[in-house]
Amino acid sequence: MAHVVSAMASETSPEDLTDLSLEQLLNLEVISASRLGQKSSQAPTSVSILTANDIRTFGWRTLAEALNSMRGLFTSNDRNYSYLGIRGFMRGGDYNSRILLMIDGQRMNENIYDGGYIAQEFMLDMDLVERIEYIPGSGSSIYGANAFLGMINVVTKQGKAIDGSQLAGEIGTFDTYKGRVSYGKTLKNGTDLLFSASHYDTAGVENLYFPGYDSPETNNGIAHKMDDERADRLFGKIKFEELTLSGGYVDRGRHVPTAAFDGIFNDPLFFTDDKQFFSNLKYEKALNENTSLLLKGFYQGYDYYGDQAYIVNDARVINHDEASGRWWGGEAQLTTHPFEGHRLIAGLEYQYDQRQRLLNYDLDPYLPYLESHRNGHRVEVYLQDDIQLLDDLVFSAGARLDYHHMLKNLQLNPRVGLIWSPLTNTQFKLLYSSTFRAPNAWERDYNAFGFVDNPLMREEQIKSYEAIAEWRSDSNLRLLGTLFYNDISQLLEGHLTGDADGNYALINAGRFHAYGGELEAEKRWSNGRLLKASYTYSLLTNENRHGAWANASPQNLFKLHYAEPLFDNYLSLGLESIFIDSRKNGLGGKVNGYELVNINLSSDKLIHGLDTSFGIYNVFDSHYQMLGVSENIDVLRMNGREFRLKFQLTF
Template identity: 25%
Template structure:
């Protein structure tokens, strides 16, 4: 008996049992299963009859219909009966895979062992596993999946392995020997495309593929090898992530992908009682209130809300991914501060002076084109304009021809008055507009203690743009006075809370307008054309870096004045005046210790004047003035406690150039040089100021200054104030002091009327004033204040012009007659809150010369009654507000007799902003009722009064980006 027959005889019963088990295990769930069962039964019957080929055919078909390990075992037995050992071995291995029945496992292992001597084994493993195995050719069909032993007949073979997503792998030619096993290891190379990953927002980021929480695949910037198809890339850096980025990988190609990582973000909602406040997050500007700040980085954040003139509000919040933090409506409390009174930021209630502050919102609501317009209607101030220069007088101190020399105009504490006439410039000769001004501080009363000469009747301090403004650029255009066209542009670059720079430039042009000038002695007024035709331009800016600051200012204006001033020909447009003012100032203000601060500054200045006076008969006077000066100042401020502050300081100025030149031209040919004067001069000063609050309801301030001039000698100026709190919300101030005005170079040296042989007096002394005031303010309803004040001033040595030897030539001299000013003020004011404000003022003042020989001792150009109203009401919050201003122009005494009529000038504006376009606008009508106001002018004019503007229109547009 052959070995095969022995196997058959021995395993016949086992096979029958397995056949029965196989059939019993088949489920007849549907028609396919029934068909598989039928073929299995037919195969079993054929196998019992020894028809192994037919049995194999039925078993294969049954397994194809419904795979079954027991059928696979019968397939293997059929191959074995047909002596096809490699096929039998392969199917026994397949039947063993996943089998759980112990008997079936034992039978399969026994069969594999039994067949081992008759076959050659190729033990195939692949990396990665699971590859489909082929022998020599793929068209012969697969031999299963690796890893697995593969039985073959003795011979030479090549094994082919294929796996989806991988390159096929083929082994070297193998020699298979019967009864032995050959290890075949194949490594399959993955089919990939490359993805080049870069990252922004972080120097390095972990990149994950298809799973946000999986292990990093690489660290960008990097290159990934990925299977072809769609994948999702995730990037994370420290405290930052990138959203899922889908990428389609193409086989054997490189795809570039850039991922932007950023911190997880949430939303912060901020509202404020005052719209338009700057909102910063961790020191970076984020928007203006009310604001919905999206994409705020998650984590602890410091939100700061600030607005010039208000106490900033800070909140610490925790922002969470995808969530919203609502800070509600934050209350911005007005600071009501002033810096000009003590050269230190302090509450108005604590300032040792009578103070008014014109808020930036008022400047924006009314669109004031000039400083003069902003001051019109302010308590205690009267404005004049002789159509050459506008000037202001504070509390009755101001003559028609002093050109504001008794008022000191400052830019952030640096004087802008010139050094030849001490003139203050407040019209179109001052600057192109007020868009660089954050607020205007008006300090009434003596200011010489801290500012020296010029701060005689008061101070006007222009506080420029706040450091809180965000980075941006702006452009603007506008028109005013019925014919002035102007434009501007500028920027603010903010590099942090204490680092930045802003600068702006402007230009303006006017062809002038027609004005009826009342000529003395003429039956009809003269119609002058081209009045106030001018060209102007300039620039200003400030750079700041911590305690260091640099500011600059340049402005030039040339203006025609065909109104017959200074005895010129009436209506001649060649009469014109050109003024150029330049200033640069550097400051260094470090805090040396907790209680000690050093403030040092240096400045350089230049002023030039070019005047052409066209007289009748082709006679011209041409005057050229030039002044150059520089100075320095140092102050130490000692504050050992919040209740005490002591300031000591000193300054000096050197005026190397103070030149007055004048010549007379006849038929435009020089005939005589009537003015050629040069008077360089210098001065030094020292001062001390102590301010303290020994009691919670009592504050004291006192100081002394001494100035020594090379032109007239020394002058002492004291100042004191007692401030009490007699009631809740009430402030009572008792203030007094002395101020002086140094005689200007023009007053000392001017030689009038071409009489070069007649030398004017040069021994002028300083004007001196003693002032006192009692002021009470009561605050109520949080934002309202009522004020009442009485004041008095006594002036000695007032400088005026007088004829020389009774002729037409005049000189300047100190008056031997004193001047007394007495007055009272009242004001009720609703401070700026929630978009609206209101202020109503009334003042009475009487100025008289103390000369009993005078039949009428009243001082010319002094309105006895001053009244004003200003109000702004929002129509549509932030988009449109209505502004109304009314000013009483009371009678002013005209030198030589008569008085100007009483008029009320009313102005109305609509202003607002369109935030989506960054546009702010003002549209208005000044002097709505077209009232013809007259103001006195000096007696060298053809008219004793000068008409002021009638109805004019204002348009101002500003875009900020």
């Protein structure tokens, strides 16, 4: 729901982002209609940006792969969905509901699980992405619900960035195939068009071995042909003068090889399917040199179903799980400079959750477990003032008031920031913010299979403190250091109810503290060479366990990226090394840390109009570990080395 205007603060036009220098990136207006600030270097947060050229150079196929490369972020995969952790905090199985995910400023978290999907479930093909903006918690909390840990905004390309028709194809290890057709153009009357359709399909690993199921009754622990996945996507955008109409659709299906949720191991029925769509109409108008207006309306939907078999009284029973959501709403925002030294932003957002439906039942014999139907309103009012106290000192103050139909009380959350720029190339920032997360429909109403609903749920809360120092040289070298502290309270956790049946209920009992710091150095050369390294240390403590190291939390992250143009720019080399530290798995054990090394070679100059790339993912063939999903699968081994080949023809 939050708005992002993706404009340049210099003469560089949005479609030229593939060749931005570091200085231009730092002058880029992100989240600029702003609640956050003007240029990224001056915003009251520590902004991270990946460009389309970065995506091409390093060959990231999904949003999850791109996010895993960014400072302070890490991903996990349970062979069904991908999950994002921020600064040491991750909750496996929450479908990224504590992160606000947006496309061109439009909220993509659906209204059932509040899920923000980042792998093949994500709405966009990565070839349509102009850039990715990441704002950690302190800077994003002004956006309210779901910007609990941070915000990800994916900015799409304009049609003139393609300037014609494109055909693209990819092949890879494990019988992986992808095809895409796109058209983009700016017409003579100024209308900009972009349309795209793509299909992805993979057979996956033919035989996955799980030691916890190693017995003759469970196929000796081998899940056979249970790793396949497919995804279909559509996206379109039309921009004419002040109006922009956009929409997208994704349909992703996958077999689940892990027998999660007490399913029968190696049963080919276990399949999940996620569909999501959005439509958005946006009007942006500069009323005068000091004031601009944004109006927006949207309609969105999400549907999920999953079938699995399990054993009841020695009989195989098929269970059907289903969710369906529809929501619509709009936003009005005014940005103005009412008097010298002030930049004021005021806005109103509205969302009506028209449908929030959950169903679960056994098919034969029919036995219902869950049927929930909800609807309700969300209203948010926000106000922010960026005050120029001195030539080199800005005080940014904002507040947001939320009504959410899942909560009884109004939510008021402030954000303040102090930005000192003693030199034009140096900034120091002190930030404080708080925000909340309301229970979602699934958490509120799920009351089957050992869980009972809890009508007394309250909001989760977080208070964030951050100090940032940033310096950049005239030669495109940037150095960044941060210190952060997050106080997380009233987190929803499963606890025994004490009844005779041994049921669980979700209650607001969790309390966590996160302490840490980040270092990042980035150097971009004019010929396309890039060297970037980042290190994050975070200690997430569970205060209900006497400050013990929390589950699923790596304490150390190290990312290294190097790009080099070869043979007079006929080839581009992208080298990526990612280290993720060990994590506790919640079952009394630990998954090992790992280092992932990827290499990608790309060229758009061998043949006119043809862009090719060849990637080796997981160069050293490491079957690195992810968090398990059950006592039988406490550790998940990921795939080994993969090869990827891609062709893209523009005409």
